[in-house]
Amino acid sequence: MNKKVLILSCFLLSTCLQINANDNYLRIETKLMKSSWDFLPEIPPSFKEKDSIAIEGRHNFNNFFIQGYFSDLNLNLDRSSEPKIVELDAKKKSITIGYIYNESHTFSFSSSRQTASNQFFNCITFASSTLGSCNQANFNVSSTKPEYDQLNDNVIKISGFNSIESLDYKKTLKDSWLNSISLSFKRTKYNYDWMTPLEDITSPLFLNINLNGNSLGSILESGFKILPQRTPWYSNQLSFQVTQSFDLNKNLNLISELDIVAIDLKDYEESEIKPKTNLKLRFGLEREFKYINVLLFADYYKNNLIGFESITFNRRTESYFDKPYGELGLSLKVKF
Secondary structure: OOHHHHHHHHHHHHHHOOOOOOOOEEEEEEEEEEOOOOOOOOOOOOEEEEEEEEEEEEEEEOOEEEEEEEEEEEEEEEOOOOOOEEEEEEEEEEEEEEEEOOOOEEEEEEEEEEEEEEEEEOEEEEOOEEEEOOOOOOEEOOOOOHHHHHHOOOOEEEEEEEEEEEEEEEEEOOOOOOOEEEEEEEEEEEEEEEEOHHHHOOOHHHHOOEEOOEEHHHHHHHHHOOOOOOOOEEEEEEEEEEEEEEEOOOOEEEEEEEEEEEEEEEOOOOOOOOOOEEEEEEEEEEEEOOOEEEEEEEEEEOOOOOOOOHHHOOOOOHHHOOOOEEEEEEEEEEEO
C-alpha cells in the first residue's frame, strides 16, 4: 500500500470516528533503518534498508475495549551471492479484545496474521555455484511443466505467513518511578513453502555433473537445507515489559521501555543459531498536546528482530540473529 495513501486514510478515519472517551485513540507509527547510518549498532553486511508503517486504533466499551492493528514492513537486502537483491514485503493484521478490571489491571487476548508477498528469483547460489537463468549461472535450469508456469523465467518461488495468538496482562503503577509492567505469552505458528524445478533433477547423469569441485547432487542437497522449512513449526514466547516516563517540563517527556523476550522453538528441524532470548530497549522524547502525542524514538535490539517481527526468521536468515540491530521511529497518537 502506498504510504501517503495510508497516512491520508488514517487521518480521514480519525475525523470520522465518533468517539468520546479519552482512552480511545488512533496511532500512526513509522520506523526506518538504513545501512549508511554509522551511529546505529553494527548490522549484517547484506542489510540495506528496512522501513515500516503501522496504524493502531482502540475503542472502549465500559470495562471492555477492542483494538485493531495493521502494519506494512519492507526489508531490502543487497547480497554478494544470488539472489543479490532480496526484498521482503510483509503485512500484519491484528485484533485485540481486552478487559479493564480497574485502573491498575488490564487483561487482553489478541490474534494476528503476518503474510509475506511471494518472492521470485531467477537465480540462486548453493555452495558457491549459481543455478538458474541469469547471466551468472553456472548451471541453467528451466522446465516446461505446467505447475511451474507461475515462475515465468524464475527458478524459485518462496512464500510464507505466520499466525500469532497472545495473552497479555498490564499493571499500571501509581506513585512509582515505573509507569507500567506487562507480561505476555505468545504462540506463533510459522508456515513457509517454496517451489523450484531444481527438485526435479533426479537423473544420475545430471546429479554427477561437477560444478566448482562439487557434484550437482551434493550442491542441491546442501542448498535445499538452507531454504525455509516447509513443515510448520512453532515458537512459544514469554515477554516482560517495563515502561518509564520522566517529565522534562510541562508537556515534554523522556520515555524509556525495556522488553525482554524468552523464546522456545518447537518442531524447528535445523538451526546454526537458536537464540533463546532477545531484548529491545527504547528511548524517546514525547511532546504532549491536548489531544495529540508526538513521539520520536530509537529502538535497540540485542538479537536482531527475533521475537518482534516473526516473519523475518527462518533457515535462510537464522545466522543473522545473534547480532544487534537498531532503528529510528516517529509516532503520532490522536486521542478522542
